[in-house]
Amino acid sequence: MEVLIYAGQLILGLSILVALHEFGHFLPAKLFGMRVEKFFLFFDWPRALFRKKIGDTVYGVGALPFGGYVKIAGMVDESLDAEQKERMQRPPEPWEFRAKPVWQRLIVMVGGVTVNVLLAFAIYAMVLFVWGREYLPVKNLTYGVTPSALMQGEGFRDGDKILDVGGHEPKTLGDLSLAILIDGAREVTVEREDAEGNVEKKRIELSADIQERILESNDKQLFSPRFPFFVDSVLAGNNAAKTGSFRKGDRIIAVNGQPARYFQDFVEAVKNKRGQMVEVTLLREGHQVNIPVEVGEDGIVGLQPRSPAEYFTFETESYGLLASIPAGIKFGWQRLMDNINSFKLLGSKAGMKQMGGLIAMSKAYGPQWVWQRFWEMTAFLSLALAVLNILPIPALDGGHVVFLLYEAVARKPAPAKVLEYAQMAGMAFLLTLILAVNGHDIIKLFTGNL
Numbered sequence: 001m002e003v004l005i006y007a008g009q010l011i012l013g014l015s016i017l018v019a020l021h022e023f024g025h026f027l028p029a030k031l032f033g034m035r036v037e038k039f040f041l042f043f044d045w046p047r048a049l050f051r052k053k054i055g056d057t058v059y060g061v062g063a064l065p066f067g068g069y070v071k072i073a074g075m076v077d078e079s080l081d082a083e084q085k086e087r088m089q090r091p092p093e094p095w096e097f098r099a100k101p102v103w104q105r106l107i108v109m110v111g112g113v114t115v116n117v118l119l120a121f122a123i124y125a126m127v128l129f130v131w132g133r134e135y136l137p138v139k140n141l142t143y144g145v146t147p148s149a150l151m152q153g154e155g156f157r158d159g160d161k162i163l164d165v166g167g168h169e170p171k172t173l174g175d176l177s178l179a180i181l182i183d184g185a186r187e188v189t190v191e192r193e194d195a196e197g198n199v200e201k202k203r204i205e206l207s208a209d210i211q212e213r214i215l216e217s218n219d220k221q222l223f224s225p226r227f228p229f230f231v232d233s234v235l236a237g238n239n240a241a242k243t244g245s246f247r248k249g250d251r252i253i254a255v256n257g258q259p260a261r262y263f264q265d266f267v268e269a270v271k272n273k274r275g276q277m278v279e280v281t282l283l284r285e286g287h288q289v290n291i292p293v294e295v296g297e298d299g300i301v302g303l304q305p306r307s308p309a310e311y312f313t314f315e316t317e318s319y320g321l322l323a324s325i326p327a328g329i330k331f332g333w334q335r336l337m338d339n340i341n342s343f344k345l346l347g348s349k350a351g352m353k354q355m356g357g358l359i360a361m362s363k364a365y366g367p368q369w370v371w372q373r374f375w376e377m378t379a380f381l382s383l384a385l386a387v388l389n390i391l392p393i394p395a396l397d398g399g400h401v402v403f404l405l406y407e408a409v410a411r412k413p414a415p416a417k418v419l420e421y422a423q424m425a426g427m428a429f430l431l432t433l434i435l436a437v438n439g440h441d442i443i444k445l446f447t448g449n450l
Contacts, residue, residue, distance in 0.1 A: 002367040009365035010358065011065070013378040015041060017116065017385055018068040024115030025070045025108055032104045035095045038071035065358070072108070074098040076419040088416050102408045109400045116386035117336065123379035124335075125328025131372045132318040135172050136225065138162050140313050143226040145173065146264035148219045155204045158265070159226060160190040163201065177222045180206065181214055182341045227311045229263040231282075231303050238302020245291045246303060247284065254281035263305045271299040335380060339387045357438030394426030 019041050029036050036057045040048070044062035051060035062068070071077060074087065074096025092099035097108070147156035162176060163169065166185030170176040179185040186206045193199050207213065214222070229252040234241045253261050255269035256278055270278060273295045280291050280301070293301050319327055356364075365377050390398040399422065407413045 005367060005369050006362040006365060009369060009374055009377075010362040013361075013365065013374065013381060014065065016378060017119070017382050018042065020115050020119055021112040021385065021389070022068050022070050024111035024113070025072070028104070028108045028111045029070065029072050029097070032100055032108065033095060034097050034100060034108070035073040036070055037073055038069070040070075041068045043067065043069065072097045076416070076423050088420075098413070102404055106401065106404050106408075109397050109404065110390070113386045113390050113397055116382045116389070117332075120335070120379040120382040120386075121329045121332040123328075123375050123382070124332045125324045127372060127375050127379070128317075128319045128327050128331070129321055129324035132316050134314055134316045136308070136312055136314050138170050138172060138176065140315075141173075141225050142311065143228070143262065145223040146226045146262070148217070148222050150213060150217045150219055151222050154206055154210065156188075156190065156223075157192060158262070160192050162223070163189040163191055165189075173221075173223045173225070178338060180222065181211055182338050184211065186210070224264060225308055225312065226262050226264060227305075227308050228261060229266050229303075230306045232306040233304040235302040235304055238300065239294045239296055240302035243291060243293050245289075245293075246282075250282040250284050250289075252280060252282050252303070253288075255279070257281070266303075270295045270301060274299050332379065332383070336383050336387070339383050343387065357434070357441040359438070359441035393429065394422035395430055396426065399423075399426055 022039060022041070026036055026039055038044075038058045038060070040060050040062050042062035043064040044051070044060060045064050047063050048060045049063055051058055053059075069077065074092055075098065076084070076088065088098075097105060141161065144159040144161045145156075146158050147154075147160070162173075165176050165179045165188045166183065167187070168179070170179060176188075180188075186208070188204045188206065190202055190204060191199060192202050231246060231248055231250040231252065233248060234246045240246050251261075252263075252266050253259065255266060258269060260266040260269045274297050275295065277292055277294050278301075280293055282289050282291065295301055361381065366373055389396050390401070392398045392402045403414050403419060403422075
């Protein structure tokens with residue numbers, strides 16, 4: 001069932017993004033009197049699943065779910081068919097793309113990217129209006145944070161309370177991670193309690209190559225909220241349930257005699273003891289109890305903690321209709337800047353490994369169909385699609401823009417053969433990239449890293 005949910009969310013999300021992106025090209029082309037011969041959702045290779053001609057345009061759905069396209073007469077595009085090549089040898093007709101002024105052609109080419117950006121802003125505004133924004137402020141983390149192994153190596157300790165990163169107070173732990181990974185922040189100030197109970201402020205200087213190391217480590221979470229481990233439930237079928245000794249309300253305090261008063265400490269204490277017996281110490285009604293239990297092959301014993309919401313005060317920002325619009329634009333703009341800044345990380349070997357294909361995108365939507373998460377993920381992908389498409393790579397919108405800007409400056413178009421060969425090279429590069437990232441997805445799926 002989960003597979004169907006993953007696939008359904010991905011197909012619906014991509015269909016919305018691709019259809020509206022192509023409409024961003026289609027609409028100005030029509031307004032400027034250009035003949036649009038095809039409008040396809042997904043590529044019609046090796047065949048079209050559906051096609052219908054209305055007026056001069058064939059509308060359809062292709063079988064290859066990697067984008068889509070509009071075919072505009074008189075434009076060198078990804079189809080590169082014999083009819084198109086032959087047409088380009090003749091003088092332009094007034095309804096062809098190449099016969100129109102450069103400024104009109106530029107508007108057509110940036111139309112898809114523009115729609116994707118505006119769509120993301122609109123989705124974020126809608127999400128804020130309908131659901132608002134619930135978040136856990138860093139300042140409300142009473143017990144501090146649990147840093148990942150990599151962050152511990154940088155000098156963070158369990159229980160540190162984050163005060164600022166790069167001179168600014170982060171709103172959430174997500175903002176803290178983005179500031180380090182995307183914005184390149186290298187200084188974090190924490191409040192720390194020593195063994196004697198004295199509280200001090202400490203500034204942590206991060207390594208110059210921390211971004212690369214984060215990508216290499218594939219850490220899903222650099223910091224997590226630290227909270228006490230009270231048992232909320234004992235999962236049926238797991239080893240903890242088989243002992244019959246654990247109860248709701250038990251407070252875990254140690255594993256094999258080592259302190260583990262916080263949930264993250266307990267997880268770390270048992271995860272590398274697969275198949276081994278451990279002794280769990282807990283407090284129950286004022287008494288200390290020791291219970292031996294075997295750790296499963298999955299590294300867990302089957303104890304479910306209370307929700308973090310019982311320890312922390314979450315905050316919710318609610319928005320009326322008018323307030324949600326500027327808030328959605330502001331939030332979307334920040335995510336757009338994060339997308340742009342993240343592209344510099346792709347220049348590293350570790351950054352390239354983070355690229356994902358269809359499987360990674362479907363996983364990002366989640367195993368349950370939650371509409372808020374669906375729309376937020378679709379907005380994120382819309383911005384990613386916009387940034388990707390505007391890159392100056394032949395076969396992408398940005399590649400066409402480069403040649404149009406050349407024509408505007410040189411006052412003559414680039415030679416047709418140059419456009420054709422550039423398009424072929426761009427398509428070859430994109431197909432190679434598509435095969436590479438999706439092949440990488442398959443490898444990670446079977447190795448358990450996705």
